[in-house]
Amino acid sequence: MSWIREGELSFIERLSANILKAGPMPKHVAFIMDGNRRYARKRHVERQEGHTQGFEKLAETLRWCLNLNIREVTVYAFSIENFKRSKEEVDGLMELARQKFKKLLEEQENLEKHGVCIRVLGDLELLPLDLQQLIAQAVVATRTHNKCFLNVCFAYTSRHEITNAVKEMAWGVEQGLIKSSDVSESLLSKCLYSSSSPDPDLLIRTSGEVRLSDFLLWQTSYSCLVFQSVLWPEYSFWNLCEAILQYQLNYQSLQRAQEQHWEEQALQQLEADRSCVAELMRQHGSGTVADTQDRRKLLLSYTLKREERVQGFLSALQNKRDSFFHNLTSQAVLA
Template sequence: MSSPTFSFEVFYNVILRWLERLLLAVLASGPMPKHIAFVMDGNRRYAGKKGKPAHEGHYAGFSSLRRNLDVCLRLGIRCVTVYAFAIDNFRRSPVEVETLMNMCEQKLHELCEHGDLLERYGVRLRVLGKTCLLPPNVQAAVNRAEKLTRRNRKATLNVMMPYASREEMTTAMQKVINKTSRGELSIDEISEDELDANMYTNLTRVEPVDILVRTSGVKRFSDFILWQISENVQVYFVDAYWPDFGLRHCIPILLDYQRKIWYQKLFLPQ
């Protein structure tokens, strides 16, 4: 009888997974953000760097979303918000837009499959933005995904698509004005809380954003949740393209977040 063949690669992967679990357990023992938001930037440049078509970069970007969402959920982060598609992205070439919309439909179905990531962690999916602009097939996929996950209560994934912060704030103001015109709200009752209650994100009733991360080295917000990050948010710009973003980038961000939280508790008056 021949002896079993030793595989260094299998051994290496086992050790790597064990170290990752240990590292996540250590990180989770400290203060964790309740809500983290990502501007998933750099998919097309990632594809271009590798000499591949743009849609390959977008598929790699979805794989990165799955990996990073899994890490966040294992750390106990209760809400993740991602910038998936800007309203201005409809100005891209028809071929790229159609490819992106087809990918969105396919991946929404995959995320909600039995035993997949959202079901495993009890995640509720919300697609927020001017969804009436989406093609009918994508709207149907959105409705199905939201319906299948609506009873999940352990965590929330907000997918902003198609989205623009200025459009969100304009829509919120229009809703408030309509309330005043119907006599449901007086001018004196218009407040920050009232505006906040009419933002897309308020539909999820989640914690305020603690951390905003933008990948690809670009240092701007690109009209993403500007209302929601106007106060007490730690912002990090990372040079890596979104498909390359992973645990090695998250660790320094989370350690810095924990350092600031501990400093506030120890040295700043409550």
């Protein structure tokens, strides 16, 4: 089964898609693809078959998203919590992942045709080495594609991601790349696995569960959350349309909340910069400077230096992450 399934929508699907596209459309949709095991029980087949059908549904859903001009999709493929399942099921999921990433590497021409960039988000060091290498090859091979993006959260939980982001900032402070005063909500966002992507506009969970299960907790603070009762392998184009309609109905309130948050975040950063400037002036015995223009110059200078430090740190962090993938790819070539 191909990662990107070819084919056009039916006439009635195209008509419905065009009607939907007249309203605000989500640019980034996240899926918690829940219900594979229940589907297997319902159909009286092995769990592994349920997971296989779930992957096939992902390929079909990606086709729908492309036809709806949704250019970024993030999926919850394997939680760190899933390692607690039976060894047989975990081994089966690892083998399924091997098969699908090998298939992806065979489909590079098709992925290049659609401009699909594959990103894998999570703690890959928790995975078997051969699977890490396959994933790294897929990520590196599609890195320059920029028409649409598929983010696969594998060996992932949001709390683990946030904890890792805090560790990355601590590393930056230890290396002298940033100061502890540079740490902020905005910087933490840029240290997440998902830092290359905008936050999802719409998050969809199937199977009737109404919780996030530790998925994109930080990134979905201002997203539209839609919980649908259908099992993931039975998901349809019409289920996706229903979720997009829910997004459109709530679009204005979501936008207002997001814009208010951005304004508050900017004010918080400004206040933090002012506090740092005031402390520096006090330390240098110039806390009595009365000229407002001088204070503004000092604040602007400090802000520019902070932004320069932060950009240097983020570049170093990206280089570290790129090296991880390139080293795995080199190991795979030598193996």
